[in-house]
Amino acid sequence: MRLRRFVCALLLLAFLGAPLTACSNAVKTSNAAGLDDSIETLAGGGVAVMDDVTSTAPIVAIGPAASAMRFTRWQVRNLVAEANAHNGYLGSELDAFVPAPAGAPPLSVLIGAC
Numbered sequence: 001m002r003l004r005r006f007v008c009a010l011l012l013l014a015f016l017g018a019p020l021t022a023c024s025n026a027v028k029t030s031n032a033a034g035l036d037d038s039i040e041t042l043a044g045g046g047v048a049v050m051d052d053v054t055s056t057a058p059i060v061a062i063g064p065a066a067s068a069m070r071f072t073r074w075q076v077r078n079l080v081a082e083a084n085a086h087n088g089y090l091g092s093e094l095d096a097f098v099p100a101p102a103g104a105p106p107l108s109v110l111i112g113a114c
Helices: 002-021 035-044 073-084 091-097 107-113
Strands: 048-050 070-072
Touching (some): 035 048, 035 073, 048 073, 070 073
16 A cells, blocks of 8 residues: 555656656756665556666566556656655645646545545
């Protein structure tokens, strides 16, 4: 359950956070505390982390339930740096930023379900 929540949070951050943090000077570090652990945890959950976009093999072999989701080391490093800095968004902020389609639950509800 803990791994599922962690992977869900990382996926959400990658979807929303990576494009927003790409220009930030705050996350341009060569090493972030927890990077290797995060890569191993993602691999254990079936999510491949590649050295870069041209890589053909993951850094750590992925678990038996392989996911179609892939990250680069740079993306995971940015996610870890944001988590270490306690940065992020409130669910209400995400709801206002990305309105849900008619009839769909707001994004904060989907995050809460993770």
